[in-house]
Structure formats: C-alpha cells, structure tokens
Amino acid sequence: MARIVVIGAGFAGQTAALYLGKRLGRKHEITVINSSDQFYFIPSYVWVGTGRMDPKKTHFPLKPVYDRFRIRLHAGRATAVNPVQQTVSALCEDGSETHFGYDYLLIATGPKLNFEATPGLGPGRNSLSICTLGHATEARDAYLEKVERMERGERQRFLIGTGHPLATCQGAAFEYISNIHKDLVRRGLRDKADLHWLSNEADLGDFGIRGISNEGKAELSGNSREFIEAVFNDMGISWEVQRGVTAVDRDRVEWEAYDGSKGETAFDFAMLIPQFTGVPLKVEDTAGNNLHDRLMNPAHFIKVDGIYGLPYDQLEDMPEAWPAVYQNPDYRNIFAAGIAFAPPGPISVPHTNPNGMSITATPPRTGMVSGIIGRVVALNIADLVEKGRMTHQERMSEMAAACIASMGDSLWDGGAATIMIHPVVPNRKKYPGSGRDEFVTHMEMGLAGAWMKRMIHTTS
Numbered sequence: 001m002a003r004i005v006v007i008g009a010g011f012a013g014q015t016a017a018l019y020l021g022k023r024l025g026r027k028h029e030i031t032v033i034n035s036s037d038q039f040y041f042i043p044s045y046v047w048v049g050t051g052r053m054d055p056k057k058t059h060f061p062l063k064p065v066y067d068r069f070r071i072r073l074h075a076g077r078a079t080a081v082n083p084v085q086q087t088v089s090a091l092c093e094d095g096s097e098t099h100f101g102y103d104y105l106l107i108a109t110g111p112k113l114n115f116e117a118t119p120g121l122g123p124g125r126n127s128l129s130i131c132t133l134g135h136a137t138e139a140r141d142a143y144l145e146k147v148e149r150m151e152r153g154e155r156q157r158f159l160i161g162t163g164h165p166l167a168t169c170q171g172a173a174f175e176y177i178s179n180i181h182k183d184l185v186r187r188g189l190r191d192k193a194d195l196h197w198l199s200n201e202a203d204l205g206d207f208g209i210r211g212i213s214n215e216g217k218a219e220l221s222g223n224s225r226e227f228i229e230a231v232f233n234d235m236g237i238s239w240e241v242q243r244g245v246t247a248v249d250r251d252r253v254e255w256e257a258y259d260g261s262k263g264e265t266a267f268d269f270a271m272l273i274p275q276f277t278g279v280p281l282k283v284e285d286t287a288g289n290n291l292h293d294r295l296m297n298p299a300h301f302i303k304v305d306g307i308y309g310l311p312y313d314q315l316e317d318m319p320e321a322w323p324a325v326y327q328n329p330d331y332r333n334i335f336a337a338g339i340a341f342a343p344p345g346p347i348s349v350p351h352t353n354p355n356g357m358s359i360t361a362t363p364p365r366t367g368m369v370s371g372i373i374g375r376v377v378a379l380n381i382a383d384l385v386e387k388g389r390m391t392h393q394e395r396m397s398e399m400a401a402a403c404i405a406s407m408g409d410s411l412w413d414g415g416a417a418t419i420m421i422h423p424v425v426p427n428r429k430k431y432p433g434s435g436r437d438e439f440v441t442h443m444e445m446g447l448a449g450a451w452m453k454r455m456i457h458t459t460s
C-alpha cells in the first residue's frame with residue numbers, strides 16, 4: 001500500500017486529492033494536511049470585501065467530501081519535511097505534533113502573503129487585503145465605514161492595486177476596484193469617491209501574463225491594455241502603472257517608478273496585494289542537516305523540473321524551460337502544484353529601474369492553472385503507484401486557461417471580463433508573433449460572464 005500525503009487543500013491540492021482519491025482511494029492511503037478543515041473559495045472574497053456576499057457562503061467542510069473518496073484529513077499546519085526519512089510533521093489544533101510517513105508527497109501550500117516585505121502594508125498596519133476570508137471581512141467593514149462617511153457627504157479616496165514591486169494577482173485587485181465602482185453606483189455614492197489604480201504592471205492590462213491580444217478576432221478588437229483603459233475610462237477610474245510600492249503610511253503610499261523617480265499617492269482606503277512567497281517549511285534530515293535549498297528556492301517556492309536561472313531574453317523563447325511534471329529533481333517522490341512551485345522566471349517583461357529596483361509583475365498561477373497542475377501531478381503519482389512511470393505532463397507554455405474577472409456581481413446589471421488564453425506562457429516557437437493561439441485567446445466583457453462567475457461560485 002502506497003502512502004500519499006498532500007499538503008494544502010486549495011485549488012491545486014484539492015483537485016489533486018480528489019483525483020488521487022478516485023484512482024487510489026480504495027487500495028492506498030491518501031492524507032491531506034490542510035491548515036483548516038474547510039475548503040475556501042477564494043475568488044468570491046471580492047464580493048465579501050464589498051459587503052455583497054455573506055462570508056459563510058465562501059467555504060464548506062472538507063471531511064464529508066473526503067469520506068466519499070476515502071481521503072484522510074488532518075486539519076493542522078505542516079511545519080517540516082524530512083525528505084530522507086520521508087515524513088511530514090504537522091501541528092494539531094491542540095498544539096501537539098503528528099508525523100506522517102509518505103511514499104509520495106505533493107506540496108500545494110499556495111502563497112505566504114509577505115506583507116512584511118513592504119513597511120506598513122497589510123491588515124493591522126495601514127492597508128487592507130482581500131487575500132484571506134478574515135482579510136476580506138475586515139476590508140468589508142472598512143469599506144462600509146467609508147460608505148457611511150460618503151453618505152454623510154464626505155469625499156473618499158480609494159487606492160487599489162499592488163503593494164510590492166514584485167507582486168502578482170493583479171486580476172483580483174482589478175475585480176475589487178470594479179466591484180467597488182459598481183457598488184458605489186448602486187448606492188448613489190459614486191460621485192463622492194475617487195477610485196485610483198496603482199500597480200507594478202508593465203502596462204495596463206498586463207496582469208503578469210504579458211497582456212492579451214484579441215488579434216484574429218474579427219468581432220473583437222484591441223488588446224487587454226485598450227480593454228482595461230476603456231473600462232477604467234468608462235468607470236471614471238484613474239490609474240498609474242510601472243510603480244513599485246516601497247512603503248505604506250497611514251494615508252499615503254510611497255513608490256518608485258520605472259524611470260527611478262519616487263512619488264506618493266494619497267488614500268483614505270487602500271487595498272493592495274502583497275508580495276507572494278512560498279510557504280516556509282523546515283526541510284531537514286534526521287541528523288538535523290538543513291536540506292532547504294535542495295527542495296526550495298530562497299523564496300521558499302519548491303524547485304521542480306523547470307530550467308532555472310535563464311535571463312529573460314532566453315527564457316521567453318524557451319517554452320521547454322517551464323516545468324512539465326512538477327517533480328523535484330533531488331527528491332523525485334516530491335511534487336509541487338499551484339502557487340507552491342517555483343516558476344523559472346516572469347511571464348511579463350521584467351524591469352529594473354536606475355536605482356536597481358526590479359519592478360516586475362511576477363507570474364500568476366490562477367485557480368484553473370493550479371487545478372490543472374494538481375490534476376497532472378495526481379495522475380502521475382497514481383501512474384507511478386500503479387505502473388511505475390509517469391504518463392502525463394503539461395507546461396504552462398502549453399496550457400490553455402480561462403479566467404472570469406468579476407466587474408459587478410449582479411445577475412441583472414453586473415458584468416465580467418471573460419479571458420481565454422492559450423498558452424498561458426507565450427510560446428513564440430509555436431505561435432510566432434504574440435506567442436498565443438489567436439483562435440483561442442481572447443477577452444470580452446458582458447453580463448454572461450457575471451452569470452458564469454456566479455455559477456462557478458455556486459457549483460464549487
């Protein structure tokens with residue numbers, strides 16, 4: 001009997017666990033270690049953060065689902081991996097420690113929200129976040145307090161975007177600013193608010209994926225920059241891009257720009273996405289030798305079968321540098337999926353300003369991408385258990401993905417930007433020009449997206 005341990009039950013770990021349960025649950029032991037006994041549907045936090053969704057509607061208990069798939073759940077935090085002895089240590093709710101032996105390990109721990117990397121950033125300091133349910137609920141309370149002020153006639157400045165020069169997840173911030181716009185219109189308060197977008201993207205609509213082009217679509221024109229510019233103009237949202245936030249004060253952020261200049265942007269309410277790193281775990285053998293660097297890079301992302309260390313101008317023409325099976329080269333029974341794996345570099349064009357600061361949107365690994373990678377890894381682990389060899393692979397430079405960015409939750413007058421891309425990482429060898437398949441890749445806006453987004457929430 002094989003023992004398979006999955007750390008993390010987000011989009012990547014949950015998808016993997018369910019595939020593993022289906023293929024191997026009857027004959028093998030599958031254990032999921034997750035910080036919580038709930039599955040959290042993160043995309044809907046955008047609606048929690050504007051008071052449009054009850055936080056209770058964004059999560060459900062894992063155990064009843066896992067029981068059906070014969071998966072064991074351990075609700076607690078994994079703290080250490082011993083890749084030699086093949087054990088994972090995890091804390092229980094009562095503070096005691098449990099050790100889990102494994103034959104195969106999947107690390108799918110998502111991001112560590114690295115607020116500390118920007119002085120003053122984040123909940124409990126000077127800005128808000130919607131990256132966890134607690135954060136989104138706090139952002140909602142702060143937002144509703146601003147709404148009350150506007151109802152009393154005060155003007156309020158909302159600043160939304162990224163809070164670190166290397167942040168990712170611009171899509172979530174875009175959803176939040178457009179949902180705030182929509183909510184304020186509905187409340188008849190839009191004229192009392194200044195909405196401002198501040199991000200580290202190379203261009204508006206870059207989203208950390210080098211933007212999207214609607215080339216080849218007769219009925220749709222333009223690219224994601226023109227699209228987002230039109231949306232922001234329509235919504236009356238002002239913007240600054242190519243900005244790396246360096247500090248957040250009580251009522252203003254400090255930033256450096258691409259050209260090295262420094263500036264400030266004032267706010268009354270700021271929701272800024274922090275830098276994401278990997279989740280730190282102690283990696284040691286039984287003798288206490290530190291094996292961290294064999295498993296993880298310095299930012300704690302898991303090293304897998306990508307080609308690391310290439311300069312960007314080489315990487316952008318090497319689709320094969322992106323990992324195919326998400327397997328650690330030193331410990332070949334350890335895999336990573338979702339945000340936990342180390343990408344070989346940025347997808348968007350990186351930029352270092354004259355002061356030496358890298359202002360670069362780092363690669364997002366969205367829900368669908370994380371789920372696809374989780375499935376690939378699970379199927380390969382099942383293959384290894386049953387046949388002794390892997391038969392699946394999918395690089396982000398081969399992968400198609402969809403994303404629906406909410407621009408208002410209402411099923412009557414809401415909207416969403418529906419984005420299809422293939423491949424996620426442009427592959428100019430296969431698709432000269434933009435690097436993407438023009439037939440598949442496109443972006444469009446409309447009410448249908450709001451329905452699809454709501455359906456995904458309801459069926460998840």
Ligand SMILES: Cc1cc2nc3c(=O)[nH]c(=O)nc-3n(C[C@H](O)[C@H](O)[C@H](O)COP(=O)(O)OP(=O)(O)OC[C@H]3O[C@@H](n4cnc5c(N)ncnc54)[C@H](O)[C@@H]3O)c2cc1C
Nearest residue numbers: 008010011012035043077078109110172338339365366367
């Ligand atoms: C506000 C917001 C909106 C978004 N909207 C969209 C969207 O509309 N569409 C989309 O595709 N993507 C969206 N995303 C991105 C999407 O949420 C992520 O891409 C996705 O969650 C990544 O999946 P993951 O499994 O890698 O990580 P996560 O979903 O973060 O899951 C990691 C899991 O591991 C657990 N964990 C962490 N450390 C440990 C540990 N030490 N021990 C045990 N468990 C641990 C965590 O508790 C968590 O359950 C959004 C993100 C945000 C913040």
